[in-house]
Amino acid sequence: MRIDIITVLPEMLEQPLNCSILKKAQDKGLTEIHIHNLRDYTTDKHKRVDDYPFGGEAGMVMQIEPIDNAISALKKERDYDEIIYTSPDGEQFNQKMANTMSSFENIIILCGHYKGIDYRIREHLITREISIGDFVLTGGELVAAMITDAIVRLIPGAIGDEQSALSDSFQDNLLAPPVYTRPSEYKGWKVPDVLLSGHQAKIDEWKLKQALERTMRLRPDLLED
Structure with a gap:
């Protein structure tokens, strides 16, 4: 399994995704976890990824172009079972979803941030929106780490005693x-x-x-x- 995570804060994910069972699963070749800095996919010299929302609402919104660039670049290399967006108003994540996703080959997780993302991304690029509860976090990085952990630990061989997960x-x-x-x-x-x-x-x-x-x-x- 390969999990590609797109984020504006890669430093929030580097340590959590490289320890304990997640590290062991990667060392065994059971999974690959790649963190992509969204700013690397901008065309703006300041590497800006957000702008003010139309309509005058407070907060900033993640722009469509860098996200489209990132997802398009990844999709050119392989097919993905799901392109997930972490959002407070998404479908609530549960064990049944983790069980299903643990059999996938490739997943993209887009971490939300600021006020959210340009809604056209959700309409045209995202295949599934996931929430971990009825509350709002600063960004989706912690959610992405939790989803990744829940999925990877179910891959056969990731845990020493597979019956433990069951x-x-x-x-x-x-x-x-x-x-x-x-x-x-x-x-x-x-x-x-x-x-x-x-x-x-x-x-x-x-x-x-x-x-x-x-x-x-x-x-x-x-x-x-």
């Missing part, structure tokens, strides 16, 4: 059950006896009950699906 929260529309480790007792706080019993069927039954209880209590909306 048992995460949201994989089956349930929150994950509680987890414990050694010591089995600390300050009088004990691990549930069933987890120490060695009886796998009972352990699985306990985990399912706990997952259902936690989902019903904390995220009942998941059960509606």
Whole structure:
């Protein structure tokens, strides 16, 4: 898989995308993550990528030309499964989307910034708009990093124990059950006896009950699906 991220703040992404599982996946050749500075695709000598919005609204808007130049340059080299724009008013990102995207070959993620991007980009160049919640960030760089992490960790071989990812929260529309480790007792706080019993069927039954209880209590909306 190859992920190309277009941004005006590449320094925000360089460190997060080169550590932990993301670094291991790249070192293993499972994925390529490329960060592209949008200013490199400008024709303006000052490398300007924004301008005032028509209509007199406050804030600045990312211009269409450098974004079109960047996306067009990348599309000349390969086909892309999705061209994603990170936007507060996009489709809410979830585990199901991450599962689907983890099987893609090539993705572009365009990080929003300022007041947003010229809407013609969204109309003609973007194939999917993604949000991580009903709030506004300074830019889409952190969102791009989160989407990348969620996708890459699902690629076979990225995590040492692939079953670990399959048992995460949201994989089956349930929150994950509680987890414990050694010591089995600390300050009088004990691990549930069933987890120490060695009886796998009972352990699985306990985990399912706990997952259902936690989902019903904390995220009942998941059960509606």
